[in-house]
Amino acid sequence: MRNAIDVHWPRSSRAPAHASSVILCLLSLVGALCGSASLDANGAYSSSTYPVIGSSACAAASPAGHVCNPSKILSKEGQDQVEATLSKLHESPKFPCGEEFHGFDFRVALLETIIGENVADFGRGTFNRWGIGHPSCNNGLLLVLARFDRQNYIVTGRGARAVLTDNHAADVLASIRPELRAGQYDAAIQKAVARVIDEALQHGQPPAFYQFDHAFIGLPCFVCRNPALSIVLGAIVSYMAVLATLKYRIVRRRVAFERKLKRLQDARVALGKRGADSRDGPCPICLEQxxxxxxxxxxxxxxNGAELLHCGHVFHHACIDQWLRKGGQQAQACPVCRRRDARVPGALGSSAGEHSLSERADRFGRTERLDRMDRVVRVADASDGLHFAMQRLSEEFVDLPGVHRMRAALQAAGYAHDWVEVYYESVxxxxxxxxAEAAARAIEAHRAAEARGSGGW
Structure with missing residues (x-):
């Protein structure tokens, strides 16, 4: 399979657009009546009837020529110059081709019009019929120009395709349009051949830009050729990317919220059954166990990474340390009960610690017995911490659908209901x-459309 680039150039005359079709039909009719010889004489060929390269019909400069010019589209001087350039290319430079070294095999086929097939089929058929390129690496190229059809075409073999990319070939053919419109066919063919050789074949690899373009599946060339459309498409893609990112973030936040909510509900149920204290539940700040x-x-x-405050509430040491430090002296209070000077200044076994704990136990009605041989600490109940954790969780994720409604419902019920169930009901x-709002808007829009379409006489 071979790549092909097809480029049309606009007509410079103001002849009717259907004129070419009429003339082509006349040529076909003449061919049917007089035989293929008449068609060939008028420069109309198919890939099966086009002359073989090097034959006298090709008007080649030598039997091993590289240019087939039966319709004399190129002048004698122009054809000789292109022949010399392509012969030199075939001889050097040479690149690895199987176990040997060979130069690229670049041929040119010129004709007036193509009959019985499109230019792509003609190019591929002629390429294969001529056997262009070395069999070991398929490094052939064929430039086709149909003057009357105003089409040109490049076919590349597999080995040459790695050096002359599709977009590079398209740019080369687009660059010769001014010469073709002006009827300067010598200059156009010489320019195309020179560009292909100097920019690609001479070096055995594509220019850096076309390597980059090939790596990004032709996007750079598309942007260069269609700047306005590229800006519009870029804006659309950026907008869609932003929407996708926001949706992904919302989904991630919803998953995180539901996971933490379920953990709190499970802890609430478990702690309620066995009457455990705040050491058994999750940390009220980070909601982790x-x-x-x-x-x-x-x-x-x-x-073991946990910290007990004077008021009896338990947190992860890192969590409560960060919480109390971030607000300075104004935030030295328990997040749950808001008791000031919440942290114990020293070890709980010290006299200052025992006195402080006993004093606060009497004040808050909590019992904390410290015994050096068999210490059992009875800390605050877990319900206050869970309620605080629930409040923090709903504040952190209040932007999610249903969370604000769930928070209001739980506060109204005193957090007595199943939290997960209330959340899903809110959602x-x-x-x-x-x-309902979308349906109402649709009905309103339908009524407005009917009102606009119901004009009187």
């Missing part, structure tokens, strides 16, 4: 409201 088995705080206020209610 506290260290298990529950710390006893036998000798100090921090143990369903939110979706029903959105659907």
């Amino acid at each position: 506290l260290p298990q088995p529950p710390p006893q705080f036998a000798a100090q206020h921090t143990e 369903a209610s939110h979706m029903r409201e959105e659907a």
Whole structure:
């Protein structure tokens, strides 16, 4: 399979657009009446009737010529110059081709018009019929120009295609349009051949831009050729990317919220059954599980990554440390009960610590017995911490659909209901409201359309 580039150039005359079709039909009719010889005499060929390269019909400069010019589209001087250039290319430089080294085999086929097939089929058929390129690496190229059809075409073999990319070939053919419109066919063919050789074949690889273009499946060339359309498409793609990113973030946030909500609900159910304290539940700040088995705080206020405050609430040490530090002196209070000077200044086994704990136990009605031999610390109940965690969770994710409604419902019920169930009911209610609003807008738009279309006489 071979690549092909087809480029049309506009007519410079003001002849009717259907004139070429009429003339082509006349040529076909003449061919049917008088035989293929008449067609060939008028420069009309198919890939099967086009002369073989090097034959006298090609008017080649030598039997091993590279240019077939039966319709004399090129002048004698122009054809000789192109022949010399392509012969030199075939001899050098040479590149690896199987176990040998060979130069690129570049041929040119010129004619007036193509009959019985399109220019792509003509190019591929002629390429194969001539056997262009070395069999080991298929490094042939064929430039086709049909003057009357105003089409030109490049066919590349597999080996040459790696050096002359499709977009590079298209740019080369587009660059010779001014010469073709002016009827300067010598200059046009010489320019195309020179560009292909100097920019690609001479070096054995595509220019850097076309390597980059090939790596990005032709997008750079598309942008260069269609700047306005590229800007519009870029804006659309950017907008869609932003929407996709926002949707992905919302989905991630919803998944994170539902995971944390379920963890809180599970902890609430489990703690309610066995009457455990705040050491058994999640950290009220990060909502992650506290260290298990529950710390006893036998000798100090921090143990195994958890920290006990004066008021009896337990947090991850890192969480409460960051919480209390970020607000300075104004935030030195327990996040749950807002008690000031929440942190224990020293080890719980010290006299200052015991006095401070006993004093606060009497004040807040909590019992904390510290015994150096068999210490059992009874800390605050877990419900306050869970309620605080629920409040923080709903504040953090209040932008998600249904969370604000869930928060209001739980506060009104005193957090007595199943939190997960209330959340999903809130989400369903939110979706029903959105659907009702969309339906109402659709009905209103339909009525407005009917009103606009119901004009009188």
